[in-house]
Amino acid sequence: MRGLGELENAVMTALWSATEPMRVRDVMETMDQTRPLAYTTVMTVLDNLHGKNWVTRERVGRAYHYVPRLTKTAAVAEAVRGILDESDEAEAILLHFAQSTSDDESNALRRGLRRRARSR
Amino acid sequence: MNVPLALAAAAVALGWVWPRWMLRHQHGFDPRIAMVAWPCAQLLFVAGVISAAVTLIIPGHATTFLSSLLGQCWDSLAHATPAAGESLVGAVGATAVLAAAAGVAIQIVGRLHRQRCHRRRLSDTITLTGFRLPEYPDVWWLDDERPVAFCLPGRGARIAASTGLWSSLTARELTAVLAHERAHSQHRHHMIIAWAESVGATMALVPLFHRGARTVRGLSEQAADAAAASRYGGATVASALIKLANTPDRAEPPPHSLAAAHGSLACRLDRLNQRTPGSPITGGVGVAAATLLCVVGPALAVTAALGLLTCS
Numbered sequence: 001m002r003g004l005g006e007l008e009n010a011v012m013t014a015l016w017s018a019t020e021p022m023r024v025r026d027v028m029e030t031m032d033q034t035r036p037l038a039y040t041t042v043m044t045v046l047d048n049l050h051g052k053n054w055v056t057r058e059r060v061g062r063a064y065h066y067v068p069r070l071t072k073t074a075a076v077a078e079a080v081r082g083i084l085d086e087s088d089e090a091e092a093i094l095l096h097f098a099q100s101t102s103d104d105e106s107n108a109l110r111r112g113l114r115r116r117a118r119s120r
Numbered sequence: 121m122n123v124p125l126a127l128a129a130a131a132v133a134l135g136w137v138w139p140r141w142m143l144r145h146q147h148g149f150d151p152r153i154a155m156v157a158w159p160c161a162q163l164l165f166v167a168g169v170i171s172a173a174v175t176l177i178i179p180g181h182a183t184t185f186l187s188s189l190l191g192q193c194w195d196s197l198a199h200a201t202p203a204a205g206e207s208l209v210g211a212v213g214a215t216a217v218l219a220a221a222a223g224v225a226i227q228i229v230g231r232l233h234r235q236r237c238h239r240r241r242l243s244d245t246i247t248l249t250g251f252r253l254p255e256y257p258d259v260w261w262l263d264d265e266r267p268v269a270f271c272l273p274g275r276g277a278r279i280a281a282s283t284g285l286w287s288s289l290t291a292r293e294l295t296a297v298l299a300h301e302r303a304h305s306q307h308r309h310h311m312i313i314a315w316a317e318s319v320g321a322t323m324a325l326v327p328l329f330h331r332g333a334r335t336v337r338g339l340s341e342q343a344a345d346a347a348a349a350s351r352y353g354g355a356t357v358a359s360a361l362i363k364l365a366n367t368p369d370r371a372e373p374p375p376h377s378l379a380a381a382h383g384s385l386a387c388r389l390d391r392l393n394q395r396t397p398g399s400p401i402t403g404g405v406g407v408a409a410a411t412l413l414c415v416v417g418p419a420l421a422v423t424a425a426l427g428l429l430t431c432s
Contacts, residue, residue, distance in 0.1 A: 005247040012248045052244060072249050073263070079245040080264045080282060 004045070007037075008054075011045045015055060016072045021065035122426050124172045124210075129418035131168035134161055135326040138414045142407070143331060149403030151342035151391065152307075157407045158332040158339075159315055164415065165328055173217050176210030220323055227318035235314070239272050246272070246280050259298060267364055271301040273310035293360035296352035303347035309340040342391050354392040361388060 014030040015022060022030070024043045031037065046066055049055045054075075057064040070078065138161055146154040250260035260280045267284035271277065279301045285294055304310070313336055320333020349357045365385060 008244075009248050052241075054244070054248065075245060076249045076262045076264050079242060079249075080262060080266050080268055082242075083268055083270055084266060 004048075007041070007045050008049060011042065011049065012054065012068065012072075015066060015068045021058070021067045023063045023065055025063075027066070122423060124175045125426065126419035126422050127168045127172035127175070129422040130415040131165050131172065133414040133418040134165045134168065134411070135328045138411065139327045139331040141410055141414075143335065145406070145410075146335075146339070147387070147391070149407060150400040151339050151346055153400055153403040153407055155309075155312060155336060155339040155343050157411070158328075158336055159312055161411055161414075162316070162319055162328055162332060164411065165326070168415070169213070170217055173210055173213035177207060177214055178210075223322040224319050227322050228314060231314055231318055235310075236274070239274060243272055243276075243278060246278055250280060256298065258302070269297045269301055269364075271304040273305050273308070277305035279305065288363055289360055292352060292356050293363070296348045296356045297360050297364075299348040299351055300344045300357065303344040304340065307343065307347075309344065313337055313340060338387060342388055345388055345392055349392055354394075358389050358392040361385070361392070 010031055011027055014027050018026070018030065024039060024046060027046065028037060028039065028042050031042075046055065046057075046064075050057055050066070054069055055066045056069050057066045059065075142154070142157065142161075146157075149157075246260045246262065250262050252260060258279055260278060262280060262282045264282040265284040265287075267282055267288040269279075269281040269285060271279050279298060281298065281301075285297065289297065316329075316336035317333045320329045323329040324333075345354075345357050345361075
């Protein structure tokens with residue numbers, strides 16, 4: 001049994017590669033055919049993704065049609081932007097490697113390092 | 121020995137004197153020691169205050185409190201109800217301690233809950249949009265040209281990095297950056313930060329907590345730098361730090377975060393360039409000795425002063 005994250009990943013990949021809104025059955029058909037998934041499994045995964053605001057859906061007839069809320073590139077860009085913004089929120093959730101500096105300061109730091117390297 | 125007063129004196133020394141000493145000297149210690157020293161001193165302070173309140177509130181444990189404090193004259197004036205006075209002081213103290221404990225608990229729970237929500241969102245982004253490479257089995261890569269590496273701490277900790285790092289850093293610098301992030305997650309830095317920032321927000325009047333909240337995050341970065349530097353060398357970590365801080369496509373930090381970010385970056389580079397970094401054993405012994413002095417010194421001084429007062 002594949003983990004939920006992996007299933008969500010596979011479903012999102014299917015939605016991102018599609019050009020039109022997809023029904024549960026369309027997603028099932030696009031996904032890896034070597035290990036077919038139950039209809040209800042795909043439906044649950046899509047429902048979860050909708051709950052997490054990764055996909056939007058519209059009822060057409062008796063079935064929902066699903067569309068990704070953002071393109072894959074936009075989703076990554078949004079996340080990276082959030083991290084680099086150094087908002088209190090970003091500070092609170094993670095520990096990331098480098099903070100931004102002003103040009104003046106980083107130039108001064110670089111000069112200082114060069115001097116130290118020379119003096120060794 | 122007057123137990124509550126001695127405990128109170130030790131708490132005052134820990135709360136007000138210890139942070140001044142620590143801030144002046146911690147740059148000479150191993151950052152991993154300094155980072156753990158703050159919560160330890162804070163817990164000692166809390167233990168001291170709680171013990172002082174408890175010894176006051178339990179009848180018979182501190183019957184000499186007021187009499188020894190103000191001499192025998194006071195005793196003769198108030199001998200009828202000395203225990204009631206102590207109980208009142210103890211009750212007020214205990215209420216304050218309970219209120220502070222409740223405040224800290226609410227802060228910690230709220231903070232952890234907010235962090236969990238944000239982390240889950242980011243964790244989903246990593247799972248849904250990221251990919252992994254056999255060379256770095258524990259790292260999730262995000263396809264973005266802006267170089268960034270981060271650790272999502274907590275249960276099921278994740279290390280993520282952007283593909284932009286590949287063009288910004290050399291292979292060795294890249295491994296050092298990832299080792300830095302691994303150190304954050306392995307040493308549970310987020311727990312110490314959550315504690316320090318929560319107690320700092322609740323008990324901001326005491327420098328031990330207020331200063332601790334401001335310094336622990338920077339120390340965690342230095343500690344992770346030290347872990348990476350021990351494997352890949354300080355110069356490698358420093359050059360990676362400078363390259364990433366100079367990324368042309370970086371976001372401008374909001375004004376209120378400038379001082380903290382700049383200060384800590386300079387400190388980190390300074391420490392990475394120290395020729396003789398402080399040994400963990402020397403640092404540990406130094407901090408422990410100073411802490412012990414802060415606890416025992418004032419307690420003994422108070423006991424001796426009261427002894428002189430009551431005997432005279």
